[in-house]
Amino acid sequence: MPREKGTLVFDIETIPDIPRAKRLYGLTNLDDAEAFEALKNIRRQESGGSDFFRHHLHRIVCISVVLRIGDTIRVWSLGEEDGDEADIIRRFFSAIDKYDLTLVSWNGSGFDLPVLHYRAMLHQISAPMYWEMGDHYKDFRYNNYINRFHLRHVDLMDVLSMYQARAAQPLDQIASFLGFPGKMGMDGSQVYDQFLSGQLPAIRHYCETDVLNTWLVYLRFQLLRGEMFRPDHEREIELVRELLTTSPKPHLQEFLSAWNAAQETHD
Template sequence: MYREKATLVFDIETIPDISKAKKLYGLTSLSDAEAYEALQNMRRQETGGSDFFRHHLHKIVCISVVLRLGDSVRVWSLGEENASESEMIKRFFTAIDKYDLCLVSWNGSSFDLPVLHYRAMLHELTAPMYWELGDHYKEYRYNNYINRYHMRHIDLMDILSLYQARAAQPLDQMASFLGFPGKLGMDGSQVYGAYQAGRLADIRHYCETDVLNTWLIYLRFQLLRGELMKPQYQQEITLLKHHLASSQKPHLLQFLAVWQEQEVETNE
């Protein structure tokens, strides 16, 4: 089976699944706001301080991607703004079925992919090529998406820290450190509030800038590995700049403007 090779950088944004959590913890008599506060308190007791919900109770509200395919690169969010969680996840795994993808993420092994696993099961979805381990295609036995040390999924945070949690760095800091824009518009802690305020477009725009930062770090990583030589690296940078400039989307143009300003400061 021939599938065209491509690279897909991905990132998800989530909100607490209050409806499911209320049922699991017997809080159905409470309002969503009351339940959220109670669930946060329960989680802090469980963890010793963190109110970060368990992975299966993160409802996905956005999946943004950068796709490098053939002679093109593009960034967008899967599905329409009002797309259901099920549709977004289905589109993500369908892309893996369609293309021979190298997946790239920042902290995807610890968060994004486990959340996608649990939520895909909730919606009774299938993802055969993602879960292929060599039973049907032998080449996947030695390079698949599941094995931590294989390269079909490259978790940049994981691999750059040599799988040491104490050496791991936040995406925003790493992007800024390398001269890229970093986070624009909001951060992950503000997503739930933005969702409650109906600001889905802002969430999608924020997520898209995150995958752009991740793509730029990936290109620098490929340069480090020798998979890209300096002229090829510069060609990739130019290709992305052209895409951003021609997009006419304010958040992408802002990303490009901040990036170019930082390049000027670096060269001064």
């Protein structure tokens, strides 16, 4: 039976996996706060200046998505707030098994998906449709999630920059540049502190606004490609506005207000 087609925009939020990093670097004699500082120093020496942890040492605490399928659009964060990492990752890959999805991200090829790969292996999670490259379904040979230049996964940052690191731009700037809200509430550098202070709901809300920005940029990209004409684009925009207007969630209402304000000042 054919799987229903849809589009899934996704974004992950992570924190350092301090317990595993301590074991890998022989720092088990330190408490987590001491280890965090030591690990940042080690990482700066390894990288030549950046203290950004290696991909496999990022623990996923949130995956937020926009799902556009059939006549509906939804935005939410996978799993329960107190759900574990394995459950969140399993839900993400099970959606790809269930539906015929185009994945959309901003820097998903450079960060989100590699992190998901390593962490899924850690938790012994299977993702057969995600990893399909034509061995069982021939059409995946020519369009799969893994090939950088296929469009079953659209990394907007990668495509729009022509795969040139020097031309890559941050989502916040591109979203604001196009008249969308951009970052709201926090940025990725603040997630760990927010997590330590028990603010996981705020992290999930922030991540949901990020995927909304990404979806709006993707709609403009589809217009640019000629895959969507102006009337279709306007209908999709109205569908997003209807979602936000009818939502009881304060952070989505704030996103709508910020979007309205951004449009008033956008040329």
